[in-house]
Amino acid sequence: MLGFAVGSSSITSAADSVTVADSDPLPATVAVSDQPVSFELDIQPILGATGCNTGPCHGKQRGQNGFQLSLLGFDSDYDYDALVREGRGRRIFPAAPEQSLLVLKATATLPHGGGRRVEVGSESYDKLLAWIRQGAPRQIEDEPTLERVELVRDKFSLAPQEEDSLQVLAHYSDGATRDVTSLATYMANESTVVGVDEAGRLTAGVLPGETAVMARYMNHISVADVVIPQTEPLPENAFADLPQHNFIDEFLDAKLQELAILPSDPAPDHVFLRRIFTDLIGRLPTPEETRDFLAQADRVDSDSAVDPTEYRQQWIDRLLDRPEYVDHWSNQWADLLRPNPYRVGIKAVLNYDNWIREQFREGVSYDEFARRLVTARGSTWQNGVATLYRDRRDPEEIATMVSQLFLGIRLDCAKCHHHPFEKWSQRDFYQFAAYFSQIGRKGTGLSPPISGGEEIVFFSGSGSVKHPVTGEVLEPRPLYEVGSEPSGSETAGGLVAEGQDPREALARWMTSPDNEFFAKVQVNRIWAALMGRGLVDPVDDLRSTNPPTHPELFDALAQHFQESGFDTKQLIRTIASSRAYATSSLPNDSNVGDRLNYSRHYRQPLRGETLLDAIADVTQTPSKFTGMPAGSRATQVWTHRVKSLFLDTFGRPNENQDPPCERMEDMTVTQSLHLMNDREIDSRIRSDNGRAARLAASDLSAEAITEELYLATFSRYPTIEEAAFASTLINSAGEERRGAIEDLMWAMINSPEFTIQD
Numbered sequence: 171m172l173g174f175a176v177g178s179s180s181i182t183s184a185a186d187s188v189t190v191a192d193s194d195p196l197p198a199t200v201a202v203s204d205q206p207v208s209f210e211l212d213i214q215p216i217l218g219a220t221g222c223n224t225g226p227c228h229g230k231q232r233g234q235n236g237f238q239l240s241l242l243g244f245d246s247d248y249d250y251d252a253l254v255r256e257g258r259g260r261r262i263f264p265a266a267p268e269q270s271l272l273v274l275k276a277t278a279t280l281p282h283g284g285g286r287r288v289e290v291g292s293e294s295y296d297k298l299l300a301w302i303r304q305g306a307p308r309q310i311e312d313e314p315t316l317e318r319v320e321l322v323r324d325k326f327s328l329a330p331q332e333e334d335s336l337q338v339l340a341h342y343s344d345g346a347t348r349d350v351t352s353l354a355t356y357m358a359n360e361s362t363v364v365g366v367d368e369a370g371r372l373t374a375g376v377l378p379g380e381t382a383v384m385a386r387y388m389n390h391i392s393v394a395d396v397v398i399p400q401t402e403p404l405p406e407n408a409f410a411d412l413p414q415h416n417f418i419d420e421f422l423d424a425k426l427q428e429l430a431i432l433p434s435d436p437a438p439d440h441v442f443l444r445r446i447f448t449d450l451i452g453r454l455p456t457p458e459e460t461r462d463f464l465a466q467a468d469r470v471d472s473d474s475a476v477d478p479t480e481y482r483q484q485w486i487d488r489l490l491d492r493p494e495y496v497d498h499w500s501n502q503w504a505d506l507l508r509p510n511p512y513r514v515g516i517k518a519v520l521n522y523d524n525w526i527r528e529q530f531r532e533g534v535s536y537d538e539f540a541r542r543l544v545t546a547r548g549s550t551w552q553n554g555v556a557t558l559y560r561d562r563r564d565p566e567e568i569a570t571m572v573s574q575l576f577l578g579i580r581l582d583c584a585k586c587h588h589h590p591f592e593k594w595s596q597r598d599f600y601q602f603a604a605y606f607s608q609i610g611r612k613g614t615g616l617s618p619p620i621s622g623g624e625e626i627v628f629f630s631g632s633g634s635v636k637h638p639v640t641g642e643v644l645e646p647r648p649l650y651e652v653g654s655e656p657s658g659s660e661t662a663g664g665l666v667a668e669g670q671d672p673r674e675a676l677a678r679w680m681t682s683p684d685n686e687f688f689a690k691v692q693v694n695r696i697w698a699a700l701m702g703r704g705l706v707d708p709v710d711d712l713r714s715t716n717p718p719t720h721p722e723l724f725d726a727l728a729q730h731f732q733e734s735g736f737d738t739k740q741l742i743r744t745i746a747s748s749r750a751y752a753t754s755s756l757p758n759d760s761n762v763g764d765r766l767n768y769s770r771h772y773r774q775p776l777r778g779e780t781l782l783d784a785i786a787d788v789t790q791t792p793s794k795f796t797g798m799p800a801g802s803r804a805t806q807v808w809t810h811r812v813k814s815l816f817l818d819t820f821g822r823p824n825e826n827q828d829p830p831c832e833r834m835e836d837m838t839v840t841q842s843l844h845l846m847n848d849r850e851i852d853s854r855i856r857s858d859n860g861r862a863a864r865l866a867a868s869d870l871s872a873e874a875i876t877e878e879l880y881l882a883t884f885s886r887y888p889t890i891e892e893a894a895f896a897s898t899l900i901n902s903a904g905e906e907r908r909g910a911i912e913d914l915m916w917a918m919i920n921s922p923e924f925t926i927q928d
């Protein structure tokens with residue numbers, strides 16, 4: 171029989187079909203010492219609950235003070251040997267269990283760097299003694315296995331500073347259920363919103379918000395969603411007059427109503443125009459385009475019979491067909507893919523970059539894009555995508571990159587131990603890595619810092635991956651099953667046929683319409699680019715302990731993406747057409763603290779390439795890049811090795827950083843100082859061939875010059891006050907009006923309205 175814990179609040183044993191309810195105490199006859207105690211089911215949970223096997227203690231690499239446990243108890247055999255057999259069994263003394271080194275250290279009877287972890291006379295103390303007294307067995311007779319844990323409640327709505335409690339149940343293979351609340355460990359994703367203590371007690375913060383709280387027990391995880399709604403309710407008809415442009419607005423509004431958050435007003439027309447230009451094609455609209463859009467908006471506003479969303483949709487469609495779309499979105503994927511040319515060769519990286527842009531130019535579907543990457547073969551000088559396997563040469567490092575990029579699963583932790591926040595084990599990791607074990611290469615290998623040779627990537631038909639602990643040769647296996655097909659099926663299983671390149675089986679499994687991870691990670695990546703924050707953040711970290719803010723919307727967007735044939739343009743079009751995308755960034759009283767529910771547009775700095783190209787457009791001075799044709803834009807640069815102090819300052823990844831690269835998103839003091847003091851920006855503004863010089867030499871009035879500057883820089887007309895101030899500044903300068911125009915342009919480029927996407 172399973173050795174249940176004394177004091178458990180709910181126990182159901184399949185063996186005797188006896189249930190002890192929450193209000194019923196355990197029978198007095200049930201004592202720990204009278205029952206067989208299991209190492210894996212009873213002792214290891216104590217090591218986890220007391221923090222003994224965590225990273226800061228004995229679970230870290232090489233352990234602590236000569237004693238090492240597997241991190242979070244992922245390897246029961248290793249931990250048992252460490253406790254019972256290592257050091258000639260000096261940690262266990264069955265003849266006098268209370269004198270065992272394990273007990274003396276845990277109770278701080280002997281000096282212990284971790285302090286007292288177990289109280290004398292506690293349930294954990296008694297269980298340790300009983301186990302040692304029974305001879306410290308590795309297993310007990312008919313021992314069941316832990317199958318899953320669950321939270322009795324996984325959704326909480328709390329008032330500010332209100333308290334509540336989690337309750338964790340463990341389910342076993344013999345049908346038994348056990349309350350393990352006292353032995354589970356807990357962590358809140360946002361502890362300032364909701365705190366959780368070691369007993370699973372929740373304490374809401376003082377401000378409205380929401381977060382996820384994780385409960386972990388023996389490498390099994392369950393997650394609770396905790397919400398603190400606004401205390402001031404909204405009027406009943408608050409959402410009655412809000413239009414819903416598509417299903418995105420329906421899902422977002424449903425949650426906003428639940429949280430008593432009212433969305434902000436629609437963004438002004440000029441803000442929406444600048445937003446779609448910088449988001450969709452990575453550049454500012456020209457003054458002429460701004461005039462056309464605003465004039466069209468004025469006509470629509472004056473005619474109530476015209477659908478106000480129709481002309482905006484037309485502009486969105488028009489932008490998605492422009493060539494700048496290719497460079498803007500290719501440049502973002504290049505961050506995730508392209509390596510350092512000094513490592514793999516300049517020609518190889520140039521071909522790789524050209525291949526990425528060609529996929530967007532041809533409108534290749536996302537699933538086909540992924541298939542071509544994963545199964546790439548051929549010469550790095552003729553088929554640029556093969557450069558992926560010139561750069562990444564070990565199955566392990568390819569596996570971590572592919573799983574993160576296309577599944578949103580960060581497997582790095584599982585390379586050395588069981589993933590601390592997920593279900594992935596070392597075995598899962600190396601079975602997935604085995605898909606890349608039969609990649610052959612011919613030609614010049616790597617010889618950094620100069621690796622200029624050609625290399626041929628091919629399917630070798632030989633090669634394997636071994637488990638680093640057991641030495642077992644592992645067959646390629648997918649991380650999970652998809653769809654209704656069994657794991658060995660041609661369509662979903664991901665299993666490799668004899669003589670087949672394992673990567674082809676992986677690509678088939680990965681891009682299956684039933685593989686929701688594949689669709690969701692791209693949906694999340696696009697959503698974050700357009701909405702300022704991913705439904706899951708970070709965008710490529712999809713795990714149960716990092717749940718989406720809007721699960722139903724996430725599912726609907728993924729399904730929409732799949733049904734469109736993995737059409738990235740259609741996904742962008744759908745998001746950009748929603749009311750939520752067109753919302754103002756200015757908060758109201760109810761959403762001023764909202765950071766997760768898209769009740770307003772989340773402001774973000776312009777991408778470095780977009781900002782540099784915007785400065786080039788405003789000043790009308792083309793950029794110059796080494797190794798690029800004259801007139802090239804920043805979004806067309808093919809490698810981060812092309813020198814640009816501006817792009818480095820504004821978040822371009824370090825050229826020595828391995829892809830996939832993450833950009834610095836926050837604005838810094840260095841960036842502000844660069845805009846104010848950079849000699850190149852100053853020379854652009856004061857160029858004899860630039861906009862300021864042209865306007866100063868023209869016959870245009872000060873009012874007309876001011877209007878063009880505002881249209882070019884802010885994509886709007888100046889206000890009455892702005893027009894009056896700028897015109898006075900220019901007119902008072904007389905023959906030196908060029909200097910006044912240059913100063914005005916410099917001030918506008920340094921303003922937040924120019925550098926931040928509103």
